[in-house]
Amino acid sequence: MTSVDLKEFVSAYLGEAEEQLRIVNSKLLEIDTAARRGEAHPRGVRDLFRAVHTIKGLSAMVDVDAVVAISHRMETILRAADRQSGHLAVAALDVLLQATRAIEHRVRELAENRAVSAPPSALLQALDALEIHADGAGKSAGVGLALAPELASKLQPFELDILARGVSEGRRAVRADFRPSPAQAERGFSINTVRERLSALAEIVKTVPMAVPLTENAPGGLAFALLLVTTVSDEEIATAAGIDLEDVTTLGALPSVKPSPDSGVPEDDEGDAELALPQRRNIVRVSVARLDDAMEHVSALIVSRSRLVRAIAELTASGVNTRALGEIMRDNARQLRDLRAAILSVRLVPVAEVLERIPLILRGVRREGGRQVRLVLDAGTAELDKGVAERIFPAIVHLVRNAVDHAIEPPDVRARLGKPEEGTLTLRAVARSNSELVLSVSDDGRGVDRAAVARRLGRDIPPGDAALLDALCQPGVSTRDQVTTTSGRGMGMDIVRRVVVDQLGGELTMLTIADAGTTFTLRVPLTLSIVDTFTLECRTQHFVVPVSSVDEIFELEPERVRRGPARKPGELAPSVVERRGEVLPLFDLAQSLGFRADDERARQALLVRRGGEPFAFRLDRVIGQQEAVVRPLLDPLVQVKGVTGATDLGDGKPTLVLDLVSLGAAAASGVLAA
Numbered sequence: 133m134t135s136v137d138l139k140e141f142v143s144a145y146l147g148e149a150e151e152q153l154r155i156v157n158s159k160l161l162e163i164d165t166a167a168r169r170g171e172a173h174p175r176g177v178r179d180l181f182r183a184v185h186t187i188k189g190l191s192a193m194v195d196v197d198a199v200v201a202i203s204h205r206m207e208t209i210l211r212a213a214d215r216q217s218g219h220l221a222v223a224a225l226d227v228l229l230q231a232t233r234a235i236e237h238r239v240r241e242l243a244e245n246r247a248v249s250a251p252p253s254a255l256l257q258a259l260d261a262l263e264i265h266a267d268g269a270g271k272s273a274g275v276g277l278a279l280a281p282e283l284a285s286k287l288q289p290f291e292l293d294i295l296a297r298g299v300s301e302g303r304r305a306v307r308a309d310f311r312p313s314p315a316q317a318e319r320g321f322s323i324n325t326v327r328e329r330l331s332a333l334a335e336i337v338k339t340v341p342m343a344v345p346l347t348e349n350a351p352g353g354l355a356f357a358l359l360l361v362t363t364v365s366d367e368e369i370a371t372a373a374g375i376d377l378e379d380v381t382t383l384g385a386l387p388s389v390k391p392s393p394d395s396g397v398p399e400d401d402e403g404d405a406e407l408a409l410p411q412r413r414n415i416v417r418v419s420v421a422r423l424d425d426a427m428e429h430v431s432a433l434i435v436s437r438s439r440l441v442r443a444i445a446e447l448t449a450s451g452v453n454t455r456a457l458g459e460i461m462r463d464n465a466r467q468l469r470d471l472r473a474a475i476l477s478v479r480l481v482p483v484a485e486v487l488e489r490i491p492l493i494l495r496g497v498r499r500e501g502g503r504q505v506r507l508v509l510d511a512g513t514a515e516l517d518k519g520v521a522e523r524i525f526p527a528i529v530h531l532v533r534n535a536v537d538h539a540i541e542p543p544d545v546r547a548r549l550g551k552p553e554e555g556t557l558t559l560r561a562v563a564r565s566n567s568e569l570v571l572s573v574s575d576d577g578r579g580v581d582r583a584a585v586a587r588r589l590g591r592d593i594p595p596g597d598a599a600l601l602d603a604l605c606q607p608g609v610s611t612r613d614q615v616t617t618t619s620g621r622g623m624g625m626d627i628v629r630r631v632v633v634d635q636l637g638g639e640l641t642m643l644t645i646a647d648a649g650t651t652f653t654l655r656v657p658l659t660l661s662i663v664d665t666f667t668l669e670c671r672t673q674h675f676v677v678p679v680s681s682v683d684e685i686f687e688l689e690p691e692r693v694r695r696g697p698a699r700k701p702g703e704l705a706p707s708v709v710e711r712r713g714e715v716l717p718l719f720d721l722a723q724s725l726g727f728r729a730d731d732e733r734a735r736q737a738l739l740v741r742r743g744g745e746p747f748a749f750r751l752d753r754v755i756g757q758q759e760a761v762v763r764p765l766l767d768p769l770v771q772v773k774g775v776t777g778a779t780d781l782g783d784g785k786p787t788l789v790l791d792l793v794s795l796g797a798a799a800a801s802g803v804l805a806a
């Protein structure tokens with residue numbers, strides 16, 4: 133038996149399903165907010181119903197039966213709520229949220245080319261219980277369907293229920309038989325195109341492959357029975373599917389049954405058309421893989437440009453007139469920057485869109501912890517590369533969970549402290565220039581207990597916020613004595629730092645005040661693949677650092693450099709430098725990288741900040757600024773603290789990309805000599 137090739141539909145399905153799931157999450161949150169005020173939200177329930185209905189129809193087209201089973205039950209509950217003027221209990225919303233998470237998980241499995249798992253039986257039972265409660269009359273129970281036994285045996289109970297409910301609501305249950313053949317293929321009809329055309333006219337409940345026996349009048353082979361719920365005529369179905377009228381069979385119909393005008397349910401001929409055909413917008417969905425491929429090509433062009441620049445420099449040094457060639461290269465460099473910016477702008481997603489699931493996550497954490505928390509989201513118009521957004525989101529979730537479970541006090545404790553019983557959690561995002569995003573997570577809770585952290589680690593109380601953050605980020609550190617479903621395992625802050633600093637090459641800082649609250653600030657690059665960098669020379673070797681990590685480049689004046697006392701016998705004493713009336717720690721980049729220090733050669737310095745505190749690295753010289761294609765070091769055997777990746781500057785040799793913030797922290801703590 134030939135299998136159905138759905139690959140051409142999967143990409144479109146995933147894009148549409150992701151968008152509809154965003155709508156589902158947004159509407160569930162709106163309905164939950166209204167339910168907590170004791171209010172109904174009819175429009176929200178209607179919009180939610182439409183989104184779930186669309187997900188069910190799309191999933192049926194690509195045979196994702198697990199999603200169809202879940203969304204069908206959700207749809208039934210929402211239809212009943214729609215008829216009840218939009219009333220949904222908080223308990224029902226909890227089950228619908230679980231169902232949404234289950235659908236998201238299965239869509240993700242399909243996107244990752246994994247087998248789609250069956251829906252959890254406990255979830256289906258919970259949905260069925262709500263369905264019985266919401267629609268106990270069982271409208272579809274008495275509806276008969278003229279299904280052949282061999283076809284009925286291949287349908288799940290919920291699929292039979294979809295057909296029966298369609299009939300009970302005044303539509304028709306129809307079977308359309310399509311048989312692939314060379315003649316049909318020449319006319320442009322395949323099972324995939326037939327599905328697509330019929331989905332605009334009907335709700336496709338199931339596509340069942342059927343073996344056709346060999347007879348005297350017809351050869352055997354494969355046919356497909358498409359089971360539909362529709363309001364259109366048999367002629368329209370036959371025309372859309374490219375089949376004869378006799379291949380369309382009515383399984384059940386109650387043409388006299390129509391929803392009453394005041395029932396709150398849309399008329400079927402209009403409602404299904406609106407659900408099946410989303411409103412056209414001036415948007416084209418593009419697979420992220422295609423954008424990644426385009427960025428790879430741009431990266432290759434940038435490396436080639438660097439090679440060409442070197443070749444032109446060599447020609448110039450040998451006396452060749454390269455003025456015209458140099459002008460062409462400058463134009464090419466500008467065009468490459470524009471091309472890079474154009475592709476990057478396509479990859480950018482609004483930070484507000486990244487954070488839109490936080491309210492739903494907060495809802496669950498808030499209920500489990502018994503806290504009253506008000507969420508303030510302020511993302512403005514900031515945007516972030518989709519790849520960076522996917523990596524940073526788990527870190528944000530950990531910070532939100534920690535704020536609710538660790539920092540914000542229970543209502544009775546807050547009342548005794550003179551605080552409002554409802555705590556406040558604020559998430560803000562601001563884009564700095566075109567290279568960095570600053571995201572802060574703030575709460576008005578109790579602040580971090582320094583003494584508790586010190587006891588956990590068995591060391592002295594950390595003297596400042598930077599040292600306290602380093603202690604919190606140690607694996608296994610938690611200020612909770614008991615493990616809960618949301619915290620207490622000591623994994624949260626370690627994961628946050630690993631994502632922000634190690635994976636993204638960003639910076640994580642913290643400001644905490646006892647009984648006033650804590651603010652975590654995350655600084656991450658807008659994109660990871662191509663970044664603007666400074667090229668440095670240190671003991672005849674070249675390194676690069678991201679431009680966004682450097683505050684200033686300045687010349688070192690020997691009279692402004694002072695060396696302090698050595699911390700250990702035989703160790704080179706740390707230095708300080710006076711800069712604009714401020715004394716800054718001065719570290720030697722060569723020594724931090726394992727070279728011998730040479731004060732005579734180190735004539736320039738880079739000003740860097742860690743946790744708002746400035747320090748400087750001295751080096752031989754800054755060669756220049758250029759775009760670089762950064763490749764992360766994924767092999768644990770070659771990962772080194774202070775090195776975030778490697779790049780090719782056009783000479784065919786790998787050049788290390790340095791993380792000066794990490795190198796500065798290590799030098800300050802004595803891990804590296806200063």
